[in-house]
Amino acid sequence: MSCAVNSGMYDVIVIGGGPAGLAAALAAREAGAQRVLILERDGELGGILNQCIHNGFGLHYFKEELTGPEYAGRFIARLAGTGIEVRLNTMVLDITRDRQVCAVSRQYGCQMLQSRAIVLAMGCRERTRGAIGIPGTRPAGIFTAGTAQRYVNMEGYMVGRRVLILGSGDIGLIMARRMTLEGAKVLACIEVMPYSGGLNRNIVQCLQDFDIPLYLSHTIVDIRGERRVEKAVVARVDEHRRPIPGTEIGFDCDTILLSVGLIPENELTRTAGIPLDGRTKGAYVYENMETRAPGIFACGNVVHVHDLVDYVTAESQRAGAAAARFAAGARAEGPALTVENGAGVSYTVPQAIRPAAAGKGVDIFFRVRAVYSGDLRIVAESGGAPLAAFRREHLAPGEMEHITLPKALLDKAAGSITMRIEEVHS
Amino acid sequence: MKELICIVCPKGCRLQVDEENGYAVTGNGCARGAAYGKAELTNPTRVVTSTVAVAGGVHPRCPVKTDRAIPKALMARAVACLDGLKLQAPVALGQVVVEDVCGTGARFVATRNLPRG
CATH class of the missing domain: 3.50.50.60 (FAD/NAD(P)-binding domain)
Structure with a gap:
């Protein structure tokens, strides 16, 4: 394929300029990535937030209630002066596991771009x-x-x-x-x-x-x-x-x-041969949001459908920072624990954890299969022995849940961690 | 005793409000929930969001919101006061679109920058 623009080597290319892509790009830049590029197929940044004119966004992240356009606008405003490059009206056609990106736009024609790390932030679409x-x-x-x-x-x-x-x-x-x-x-x-x-x-x-x-x-x-x-x-x-x-x-x-329902939009992921999780319909990811293709990260609704954009932001910041570290030569390594569904749990993200790369601990996000109320425990166990239990009074499939497993507990686990829901009967 | 689901944040706490005891709220996870529980039974309010027409912008509509919560009963009248208005692009985030919404003192403000198209 011919190359219309010779752009040199990027540190991090982010595919998608919605809330996930914006947060990932900003976090990558803050974590030291020099050349960061956002590729967005729409004519403006902000993604689906631009049409979500209702309020209720940002209570966790900004501690105030914003509308969708306001939430997106704050991240778009943060791009100014960062040197993060943005190409709008640009459709990514293909990515490869050696981190080449083929994109097309009216302005630049066909573009073959090379990056040290890639962040997938394509979001989801409706059933x-x-x-x-x-x-x-x-x-x-x-x-x-x-x-x-x-x-x-x-x-x-x-x-x-x-x-x-x-x-x-x-x-x-x-x-x-x-x-x-x-x-x-x-x-x-x-x-x-x-x-x-x-x-x-x-x-x-x-x-x-x-x-x-x-x-x-x-x-x-x-x-x-x-x-x-x-x-x-x-x-x-x-x-x-x-x-x-x-x-x-x-x-x-x-x-x-x-x-x-919503389906993570993973055509690029699938074509690149990056393994997906049948439970989430998104990429299988490790604790730092790295997929099973080294140097390719994923975050936001392309990984699993979130209820709250605040959690998309937090997850994407982790992905962006990890992509920047990968671009700088650091590798997250070590044996991995898989995270499995137990009773009542329909999926988990991440799907695997490398304790050596886990820092202080790992947040595990998941959904439950049914509505529960009463005296409930979210139990994380390994090898049949409980690692930790977290109390809840209400759990529902429509509400994503999460727990934090500190590093000390991860070090006690062997092979896999199973997440399950327990109803305590008094 | 009245049972409510709190709408202050997505957590959706299940509140019990005691109407015969000064609207005392239990089941709330934060102070804002207590305030919501009392207000919901005495003077329920909502922030109202809608859109207004724009000429010459990248989109033909600009999103707006009331800059504070207004009485719930006024929601339909509030959005009606945007009918027939037409802004001229560019529109700036926070730009006042309607000064005094239905005599509440709340203003409709633009919730995004809308550049010329």
Whole structure:
């Protein structure tokens, strides 16, 4: 492939200019990387935060409540004077395990870039109607919630008047409120699981504030309409998520918004032959967010889908700093402990820990499989013996959890660490 | 005794508010939760976010928020006062878009820089 621009050797190339990429690039620069480049396919930095105009971002990181654009704006402002290079409207087509990046843009044409370290920060995308196989006709008026959010909040198009929301993920809940404030009638939010997939605060401030009913254990069984959606048929489901005949309810709506999950966007990762974890659909990562390809790091929603951008920032700062250390010649080495799912745990990040490289300790992020309440323990054990137990009163799949394992405990583990949930019965 | 889910932060603490005992709050993880529990039963408020039309910018809409929480009952009227407004790009972060939202003293301010397109 021809090379339009000879850019020399970068220390760290960051793929993606959303919250993960911004935090990683800034942390890499602060950790001493001289030449840092952000490649962003959109025409501006900030990623999906630009369309998340609601507030609630930054409570952990900034100790105040910001909107999405404000949160992104603070990181974009920090780039000034750092010397971090940014190429917008630039699509990365391919990366290699020897850290070559092939990208294309109208301004520079095809670019073959070489870097000592790479940070993958491509984020995630929404599951669609096709991914969940809803029956019915195929009229206009069916959107993923995030697409509708972009149309309404950034491009100024109203997507419908009578709206049904399928899935109670946070974006769907946020859009229920947004569409209501824009004058639409939101008829209901339909959730196939017996619990909401979104944060409790969003159930309160996006549904209850506007008297929008939430139908748990229900799903759409038919969509009707020729040119535009005219009706959705909703039915209750049994414990195997199969619709129960005779429980159908019809909703006369012109619009259906889907908030049915997010998938880490890992085409580049997969093509490069970097191992993925089937649980997270993201790269398998070590304690410093390094993938199993040395010198290639990953952070944010491309690794696992987060509920809070504050945690994306913290994770990405670790990835960026580690990438800078790798670029300077340092290697994180030593035998690795794998981190395994135990009872009630659906995934963990990182998937492996090298205690010799773990510094003071490691944060382990995970999700649980069901809603738990009462006297609960998150137990980390190795070789059948508990290393540590952490008390909780409430755990839910919609809320990412984390614990910190100090170095001293990691040194006691052998082979693997299993994370499980225990309900204490008094 | 009223049960509420706190919306101050994403933690979502489960609050019990005792209406007959000066709205005393239990189950809160922080002081802000106690204040929320009392306010939610006496004078519930929300920060309202929306967008306003912009001419000549990189996007045709600019996001805005009320610079403080306003009574919950005024949310719909608050966003209605953005109808028909059209800003001219460039818009600066923090720029005041509406001075006094529905007599609350709160202002709608821009939540991003929107350069010329």
